[in-house]
Amino acid sequence: MATFNLEIWDVHTHLFGVPGDTPEARLGNLLEYADRLGIARLCVFMGMNFSYDPSPEAMRQENDEVLRALRRFPDRAFGFVYLNPRHTRASLDELNRCVRDGPMVGVKLWVAQHCNEPSLDPIVERATELKAPVLQHAWWKITGNLPGESTPTDVAELAARHPRATIICAHTGGDWERGIRAIRPHPRVYVELSGGDPTAGFTEMAVREVGAERVLYGSDAGGRSFASQLAKVLGADISDTAKRLILAGNIKRILQPILREKGINL
Amino acid sequence: MTHEQPVVSFDRRDFLKMAGAATGVAAMAAARAGQAADATPPGLIDVNTYLSRWPLRRLRGDDTAEHVSMLRRQGVVQAWAGSFDGLLHRDIATVNARLADECRRHGDGLLVPFGSVNPKLPVWENDLRQCVEEHRMPGIRLHPNYHGYKLDDPDFAKLLRLAAERGLLVQLVLIMEDERTMHPMLRAEPTDTKSLAGLVKKTPGLRLALLNSQRVLRAQAMADLVAAGDVCLDIAMLEGVGGIASLLVKTPLNRVLFGSHTPMFYFESALLKLQESPLSDEQARAIRCDNARRLLVKNG
Numbered sequence A: 001m002a003t004f005n006l007e008i009w010d011v012h013t014h015l016f017g018v019p020g021d022t023p024e025a026r027l028g029n030l031l032e033y034a035d036r037l038g039i040a041r042l043c044v045f046m047g048m049n050f051s052y053d054p055s056p057e058a059m060r061q062e063n064d065e066v067l068r069a070l071r072r073f074p075d076r077a078f079g080f081v082y083l084n085p086r087h088t089r090a091s092l093d094e095l096n097r098c099v100r101d102g103p104m105v106g107v108k109l110w111v112a113q114h115c116n117e118p119s120l121d122p123i124v125e126r127a128t129e130l131k132a133p134v135l136q137h138a139w140w141k142i143t144g145n146l147p148g149e150s151t152p153t154d155v156a157e158l159a160a161r162h163p164r165a166t167i168i169c170a171h172t173g174g175d176w177e178r179g180i181r182a183i184r185p186h187p188r189v190y191v192e193l194s195g196g197d198p199t200a201g202f203t204e205m206a207v208r209e210v211g212a213e214r215v216l217y218g219s220d221a222g223g224r225s226f227a228s229q230l231a232k233v234l235g236a237d238i239s240d241t242a243k244r245l246i247l248a249g250n251i252k253r254i255l256q257p258i259l260r261e262k263g264i265n266l
Numbered sequence B: 001m002t003h004e005q006p007v008v009s010f011d012r013r014d015f016l017k018m019a020g021a022a023t024g025v026a027a028m029a030a031a032r033a034g035q036a037a038d039a040t041p042p043g044l045i046d047v048n049t050y051l052s053r054w055p056l057r058r059l060r061g062d063d064t065a066e067h068v069s070m071l072r073r074q075g076v077v078q079a080w081a082g083s084f085d086g087l088l089h090r091d092i093a094t095v096n097a098r099l100a101d102e103c104r105r106h107g108d109g110l111l112v113p114f115g116s117v118n119p120k121l122p123v124w125e126n127d128l129r130q131c132v133e134e135h136r137m138p139g140i141r142l143h144p145n146y147h148g149y150k151l152d153d154p155d156f157a158k159l160l161r162l163a164a165e166r167g168l169l170v171q172l173v174l175i176m177e178d179e180r181t182m183h184p185m186l187r188a189e190p191t192d193t194k195s196l197a198g199l200v201k202k203t204p205g206l207r208l209a210l211l212n213s214q215r216v217l218r219a220q221a222m223a224d225l226v227a228a229g230d231v232c233l234d235i236a237m238l239e240g241v242g243g244i245a246s247l248l249v250k251t252p253l254n255r256v257l258f259g260s261h262t263p264m265f266y267f268e269s270a271l272l273k274l275q276e277s278p279l280s281d282e283q284a285r286a287i288r289c290d291n292a293r294r295l296l297v298k299n300g
Helices: A023-036 A056-074 A089-100 A118-129 A152-161 A176-183 A202-210 A228-234 A238-261 B012-018 B021-032 B064-075 B092-105 B124-134 B154-165 B198-199 B221-230 B245-250 B266-276 B281-297
Strands: A005-007 A009-013 A043-044 A076-082 A105-110 A134-139 A166-174 A187-193 B007-010 B044-051 B076-083 B111-116 B139-142 B168-173 B207-211 B232-236
Touching: A009 A238, A023 A043, A023 A056, A023 B266, A043 A056, A043 B245, A056 A076, A056 A089, A076 A089, A089 A105, A089 A118, A105 A118, A118 A134, A118 A152, A134 A152, A134 B168, A134 B207, A152 A166, A152 A187, A166 A176, A176 A187, A176 A202, A202 A228, A202 B007, A228 A238, A228 B266, A238 B064, B012 B232, B044 B064, B044 B092, B044 B207, B044 B281, B076 B092, B076 B168, B076 B281, B092 B111, B092 B124, B124 B154, B139 B154, B154 B168, B154 B198, B198 B221, B221 B232, B221 B245, B266 B281
Parallel strands: A009 A043, A043 A076, A076 A105, A105 A134, A134 A166, A166 A187, B044 B076, B076 B111, B111 B139, B139 B168, B168 B207, B207 B232
Antiparallel strands: A005 B007
16 A cells, blocks of 8 residues: 655744643653644754843753753754853853754754844854754844844845855744745745744745745744644645655755764664 | 654555645544544534635635635535625625625535624614625624724624624634734734623623634633633634643633634644644534534524
8 A cells, every 4th residue: 555654843842831840741742742743853942941031051051951851852852052142152162062062953043132243153153063053033023023033134144144054044034925035045044934823825935935945844832833833834835845845854954964973864 | 652753654545635735634634643534523614714805915715716615625514704805995885795795606505604894984783784684694703903993992882782682693803913923004903802801791692702812812811701701712823732722721612613714824724723632522523513503503
């Protein structure tokens, strides 16, 4: 009997918004929900109680929590190290600790500082040396961004300075019709689908404008539903080939070099 | 083992079901839930769908025939339809007439029209009368944040009272889209519900369905509203992992309705939420159709 396999990797999940008293329990619960939708692997970052502008100590604690969770589920989850560019030296140390010397495979940057600031340069350069993608939160809120919250235009500026870096534009600005346009000229910047409403047309426009090879499925669970975000791909009017790329093929391709260095064969 | 890496497997029959994008999720849901192909889940009643065109973007499904086709493929047996035109058009009477006509001409009874009423327009009572007497609508759909009134407005209270007297189900849409990403020239603040529970208590016979409420309502406000009277909620904007399971901890099962907010949202969002939460057959059936069916039956 012919079999069709649909592999799904989620590039954007968190330990918050999920029940559980420990990082291990939370990731376990997250995986139970993921199992119900056939999601094979999760990229997870930030701790149980995240902060907008973490101190070096808080940053380290949040990453320790993720490392604990990863140890329990090494075959189901990958970690991205959460860094704060306002503490560049501490961020580089943490990058080395968690990615170079640890099991993590990417970098997560959030809202502590606009990502077009020069303080990000050493972090992005180091991540690129380590073959780690940089996932940068980006929103365009008509209600007003947080003080250090990046926009897709900021991401585009960062990408222009680092053409070799692999940058994932998380949420693609929320206002995706603008966000996709902003990052379109930068071939190593990826449209990431997570975190906004499952508004029809997002994925179709992304595939049309940048190609399916530059689009990634992510959910932003547990704050968001796996279901609502997965719908952006499964419900999109795009080819099955494009869906396979978005759901797993692209992130596997992105992570393959760093996973290979860590001795992980997919 | 719960945490073994899953590979979603489908046999050829399932694959063929998945060939169409829209049917794919329904097939996957059945396949992954381990249901036998013949154990067809009960048909869906979608309480939150729209006809015509969203003002800011063309949507797949803003053609009624195409929309009906999609709903049928997804297993929808009844869809309660409002009109996007009801948000901004001022000639509400023609909006409702077109809506009723579209629902008659497409879907062989699949579409149930819910007319728009704007209580800030002169002689809005006539629009309400037409919904009932001319178009035979079982309910109305209200958009206060597009019509420019608050819920403590006396005209809104009067509208609820008249709707209850006529046996109409009232759908109250709290928001149409994420307020953070609205068009800068067309911002509509989410509807503030703080006075609503009190109003529900003062309106005998009112049956109220809140659509797109989850982003706006805090847990206590939701509990207060549900306790105030015959108030239901749909799942279109429900978020968080296991969202329905979490909602059922706070809200009685018979108050939860399946709503997709299509064609604005991908239909699969609502459908997959039924799969994401572990639901008993009774819970799934109540949300898929039974609760909505009971609401309309009350119309007599």
